[in-house]
Amino acid sequence: MTEIDQPLDLNHQYALDRDCTTLSRHVLQQLQSFSPEAQDLSALMNRIALAAKLVARRLTRAGLVEDALGFTGRTNVQGESVKKMDVFANQVFISAFEQSGLVCRLASEEMDNPYYIPDNCSIGRYTLLYDPIDGSSNVDINLNVGSIFAIRRQEGEEPYSSEDLLQDGHKQIAVGYILYGPSTMLVYSIGHGVHAFTLDPSLGEFILSSENIRIPDHGPVYSVNEGNFWQWEESIRNYIRYVHRHEGYTARYSGALVGDIHRILFQGGVFLYPGTVKKPEGKLRLLYESAPLAFLIEQAGGKASTGTQSILDVVPEKLHARTPLIIGSKEDVALVESFIQEHNREQQEREILTSKG
Numbered sequence: 001m002t003e004i005d006q007p008l009d010l011n012h013q014y015a016l017d018r019d020c021t022t023l024s025r026h027v028l029q030q031l032q033s034f035s036p037e038a039q040d041l042s043a044l045m046n047r048i049a050l051a052a053k054l055v056a057r058r059l060t061r062a063g064l065v066e067d068a069l070g071f072t073g074r075t076n077v078q079g080e081s082v083k084k085m086d087v088f089a090n091q092v093f094i095s096a097f098e099q100s101g102l103v104c105r106l107a108s109e110e111m112d113n114p115y116y117i118p119d120n121c122s123i124g125r126y127t128l129l130y131d132p133i134d135g136s137s138n139v140d141i142n143l144n145v146g147s148i149f150a151i152r153r154q155e156g157e158e159p160y161s162s163e164d165l166l167q168d169g170h171k172q173i174a175v176g177y178i179l180y181g182p183s184t185m186l187v188y189s190i191g192h193g194v195h196a197f198t199l200d201p202s203l204g205e206f207i208l209s210s211e212n213i214r215i216p217d218h219g220p221v222y223s224v225n226e227g228n229f230w231q232w233e234e235s236i237r238n239y240i241r242y243v244h245r246h247e248g249y250t251a252r253y254s255g256a257l258v259g260d261i262h263r264i265l266f267q268g269g270v271f272l273y274p275g276t277v278k279k280p281e282g283k284l285r286l287l288y289e290s291a292p293l294a295f296l297i298e299q300a301g302g303k304a305s306t307g308t309q310s311i312l313d314v315v316p317e318k319l320h321a322r323t324p325l326i327i328g329s330k331e332d333v334a335l336v337e338s339f340i341q342e343h344n345r346e347q348q349e350r351e352i353l354t355s356k357g
């Protein structure tokens with residue numbers, strides 16, 4: 001037999017097949033279709049991958065590239081100081097999608113209003129909502145950061161109105177995040193499970209690394225900024241006291257949502273960013289942080305709530321609306337919710353007793 005007639009051994013064949021499963025191919029496999037919408041989604045995810053590679057390249061060399069790190073001196077619509085990397089990454093996604101012909105609008109944490117691409121609005125019936133660099137406080141100290149994205153169809157004929165974005169999270173058709181860590185990973189869902197791709201810099205391609213990821217029903221991790229302890233409602237403080245007093249829990253908090261969620265997706269547990277007495281709505285933004293991650297975690301078998309309502313059911317009143325976020329393994333999220341329900345029940349009983357005098 002000639003060399004060519006001898007099949008590769010199974011390990012080599014598996015590795016070759018895997019390296020040929022690129023993100024755009026995987027989307028079409030998930031949809032089992034070559035319809036125009038399937039092709040759109042495949043092309044959209046390909047542009048997300050391009051943006052991710054451009055951001056990863058900048059981050060990898062940020063310490064060497066002049067003027068890549070530090071603050072711009074401006075504050076964004078959130079009232080947060082803007083990092084140079086925030087501005088760069090925000091523009092990367094705009095540039096990647098301006099040329100795509102698919103997206104009419106981009107709505108970002110870094111922009112007060114959506115960015116419109118008029119040439120695309122007659123044909124490109126999609127909106128990209130994104131947080132270009134999540135956890136940017138980690139950028140200058142070379143710790144992990146992420147990007148979060150959600151894609152929704154553009155509804156209605158008025159391209160310069162964003163009213164149709166003020167709908168619940170079930171309207172998302174593709175979601176995911178990019179984790180810029182020791183390796184760059186892209187984790188996504190289009191409603192057919194959750195899948196992870198790892199960037200192979202030697203190929204310049206995201207290659208399938210984990211398919212149909214399932215979050216454990218329970219895990220040891222609780223991820224929360226305990227520095228806010230005295231600002232929380234008593235119910236959340238009661239939950240934290242519970243995990244302090246019971247074996248089997250461990251605290252992990254990186255200050256970057258994507259890294260904390262990624263850990264919980266694989267190891268199980270719960271991430272909390274609760275509201276406070278002064279800011280009941282919390283810090284995290286619904287449309288381009290909580291809702292995409294809620295969709296993804298629920299696709300992996302987990303749960304995401306405000307504490308009293310499923311995140312995916314929340315209808316925002318404005319583009320940059322915030323919500324409390326409790327997200328992760330379904331048993332751990334349910335445990336946090338049980339402390340909230342217990343506290344609310346006790347409060348109602350007290351109010352009834354008080355009203356009876």
Ligand code: P6P
Pocket residue numbers: 134135136137225255256257258283284
């Ligand atoms: P705090 C980063 O600014 C971010 O939006 C998330 O990535 C992160 O989980 C959270 O805020 C951290 O907020 O108040 O704990 O520093």
